[in-house]
Amino acid sequence: MRLSHLFARTLREDPAEADAASHRLLMRAAFIRQVMAGVYTTLPLGLRTVRKIEAIVREEMDACGAQELRMPILLPSDPWKATGRWEAYGDEMFKLTDRHGREVGLGPTQEEVVAPLVAGELPSYRDLPVNLYQIEWKYRDERRPRYGLLRGREFLMKDAYSFDVDEDAMRRSYDVMLQAYHRVFARCGLDYLVVEADPGSIGGDVNHEFMAPAEIGEDLYVTCENGDYLADLEAASQHLPEAASVDEPAKSEDVATPGATSVAAVARLLEVPESQILKTMLFDAGGQAVAVLVPGDREVNEKKLARLYSPSQVRAFDEDAFEAHGLVRGFVGPQGLGQEIAILADRLVSGAGNWVAGANRPDHHTVGVNVTRDFRVDRYEDLVQISEGDRCPNDGGALRIGSSIVVGHIYQLGTLYSEPLKATFADEDGIEHPYQMACYGIGISRIVAAAAEQFHDDDGLTWPKALAPFEVCVVLATRDHEPSVAQAEAIYEGLSERGVEVVLDDRAESAGVKFKDADLIGYPVQVVVGKRGIEAGTIDVKARRSGERTTAPLAAAVDAASRALQAAP
RNA sequence: CGGGACGUAGCGCAGCUUGGUAGCGCGCAGCGUUCGGGACGCUGAGGUCGCGGGUUCAAAUCCCGCCGUCCCGACCA
Numbered sequence: 001m002r003l004s005h006l007f008a009r010t011l012r013e014d015p016a017e018a019d020a021a022s023h024r025l026l027m028r029a030a031f032i033r034q035v036m037a038g039v040y041t042t043l044p045l046g047l048r049t050v051r052k053i054e055a056i057v058r059e060e061m062d063a064c065g066a067q068e069l070r071m072p073i074l075l076p077s078d079p080w081k082a083t084g085r086w087e088a089y090g091d092e093m094f095k096l097t098d099r100h101g102r103e104v105g106l107g108p109t110q111e112e113v114v115a116p117l118v119a120g121e122l123p124s125y126r127d128l129p130v131n132l133y134q135i136e137w138k139y140r141d142e143r144r145p146r147y148g149l150l151r152g153r154e155f156l157m158k159d160a161y162s163f164d165v166d167e168d169a170m171r172r173s174y175d176v177m178l179q180a181y182h183r184v185f186a187r188c189g190l191d192y193l194v195v196e197a198d199p200g201s202i203g204g205d206v207n208h209e210f211m212a213p214a215e216i217g218e219d220l221y222v223t224c225e226n227g228d229y230l231a232d233l234e235a236a237s238q239h240l241p242e243a244a245s246v247d248e249p250a251k252s253e254d255v256a257t258p259g260a261t262s263v264a265a266v267a268r269l270l271e272v273p274e275s276q277i278l279k280t281m282l283f284d285a286g287g288q289a290v291a292v293l294v295p296g297d298r299e300v301n302e303k304k305l306a307r308l309y310s311p312s313q314v315r316a317f318d319e320d321a322f323e324a325h326g327l328v329r330g331f332v333g334p335q336g337l338g339q340e341i342a343i344l345a346d347r348l349v350s351g352a353g354n355w356v357a358g359a360n361r362p363d364h365h366t367v368g369v370n371v372t373r374d375f376r377v378d379r380y381e382d383l384v385q386i387s388e389g390d391r392c393p394n395d396g397g398a399l400r401i402g403s404s405i406v407v408g409h410i411y412q413l414g415t416l417y418s419e420p421l422k423a424t425f426a427d428e429d430g431i432e433h434p435y436q437m438a439c440y441g442i443g444i445s446r447i448v449a450a451a452a453e454q455f456h457d458d459d460g461l462t463w464p465k466a467l468a469p470f471e472v473c474v475v476l477a478t479r480d481h482e483p484s485v486a487q488a489e490a491i492y493e494g495l496s497e498r499g500v501e502v503v504l505d506d507r508a509e510s511a512g513v514k515f516k517d518a519d520l521i522g523y524p525v526q527v528v529v530g531k532r533g534i535e536a537g538t539i540d541v542k543a544r545r546s547g548e549r550t551t552a553p554l555a556a557a558v559d560a561a562s563r564a565l566q567a568a569p
Numbered sequence: 570c571g572g573g574a575c576g577u578a579g580c581g582c583a584g585c586u587u588g589g590u591a592g593c594g595c596g597c598a599g600c601g602u603u604c605g606g607g608a609c610g611c612u613g614a615g616g617u618c619g620c621g622g623g624u625u626c627a628a629a630u631c632c633c634g635c636c637g638u639c640c641c642g643a644c645c646a
Contacts, residue, residue: 512606
């Protein structure tokens with residue numbers, strides 16, 4: 001490819017709407033252009049990177065026996081109503097009406113298509129297992145699309161679905177894919193982690209998230225400073241601190257705290273540490289009122305709470321709920337709460353006493369509050385969000401919180417979808433059973449953004465060679481010097497013949513522009529051919545990521561470039 | 570959905586407070602010079618000032634409504 005012919009106009013300045021590094025640089029380097037919020041055109045350079053990721057994914061999927069097919073994006077609503085997801089997905093699913101007034105949707109994921117398909121084709125246990133995958137655009141009407149390709153309303157995803165006769169077989173299929181996923185992300189050159197995570201709305205039991213650590217990432221994970229613990233923040237637990245020696249229970253009495261509805265305000269007013277305040281959070285769990293007690297310097301992890309009450313939905317009390325229970329928002333304490341409200345406390349609460357809690361009347365708190373004497377706890381559970389510095393459950397080391405981008409997520413679904421969809425096979429005795437399913441997603445377009453987040457510097461992108469749109473750029477750093485032009489052409493041809501993905505910057509631009517563009521686009525290796533070098537019989541090779549520059553004899557130019565590429569990450 | 574900001578040439582922005590001929594930089598076109606880290610000079614093209622309504626002799630500028638984009642929050646494979 002010659003840059004003079006490539007549809008790729010770089011931007012000198014950061015686009016106003018781009019904030020995230022990946023968004024900014026993918027725009028500037030002419031990989032993508034925005035069409036509307038969360039929807040992008042993929043330009044030729046961007047598409048080459050996408051195709052490389054697709055190729056890696058295809059190879060690994062095919063190698064572990066999965067078969068590629070293509071399912072529609074435009075979907076009938078009926079199967080979605082059968083699984084309850086037409087409602088559950090809500091406004092996040094794009095829904096439209098065809099000319100006959102029938103409801104149809106754009107696919108956010110494809111269980112509802114693949115399960116009936118397999119049921120129609122593979123009616124017998126003899127036909128199983130099978131694993132089907134596709135690489136196709138997905139549609140989700142995100143409440144807030146953001147950060148360019150990181151959270152779009154349209155995104156490219158590899159989704160796979162395995163079908164097995166029983167749970168053991170399903171777990172075997174799952175493990176094969178788990179290993180394939182490791183190979184995919186390793187081959188992409190990404191820094192990544194695997195953690196067991198919260199199942200979210202897809203449901204199912206076991207699931208693993210593949211996370212690419214990046215500052216901008218929205219998914220938090222927890223590690224131990226000693227490297228022996230790794231978990232999704234939503235699932236992380238901690239080693240409980242030694243129970244502090246509790247002072248003699250003090251006399252409990254009400255104090256006026258006008259307007260102090262927040263932990264911070266109460267702490268300031270009464271001059272006590274936030275950790276001494278007993279925070280009482282109220283939730284509705286499928287009609288059951290639940291009070292959750294945590295120390296004031298802690299947050300409730302709603303996902304942990306939700307798991308205790310699954311499948312009921314857990315949501316924070318709204319104004320009406322406070323009123324219905326006669327509670328004063330901002331001044332709630334556990335003292336005297338009726339049996340109709342379940343009282344859950346985090347395990348941290350058991351180790352301390354003489355709390356400051358809401359007095360259940362406006363503008364008052366109660367000090368010297370102690371469990372049993374002043375309030376009851378129905379259950380102690382692990383309910384707090386882990387914070388930086390908490391103790392590792394394995395060795396007590398300090399826990400650290402990191403942010404990451406989820407680039408892959410795999411789930412053991414069991415019969416969650418096959419059952420409502422009546423997707424069944426006959427066993428040896430002719431008895432019908434729902435398939436044991438598992439599903440496996442990789443965000444292809446998200447990997448582009450995640451890699452850009454992980455691999456860039458002040459000058460632009462620094463792709464791993466597995467993902468770069470081209471491996472080598474031959475920069476012709478002169479316009480009129482005929483011998484240089486001829487040598488650049490020769491090196492370009494020589495690299496092409498060796499199968500290197502090479503681009504020749506033969507544009508009528510100044511050398512400075514070409515250098516800046518080469519850095520911005522992030523080819524792993526640059527070969528600089530100019531008058532100065534050619535007259536001395538040399539060319540220069542620059543490794544983009546390391547910045548290392550070497551000068552090589554002109555006769556060995558192709559070898560030098562190949563070596564630099566070999567050495568590049 | 571709640572809070573905030575922004576919308577003026579392909580891109581980045583000024584002008585708006587205090588209404589009166591629509592500007593700057595980059596990019597683009599032509600000519601010349603230059604030619605290894607976003608070159609220089611001269612000439613030139615390019616804008617319903619997001620859309621609709623209102624106030625006014627006069628609106629990019631003031632008022633009302635709508636649309637769009639981004640950021641924070643809530644939510645989320």
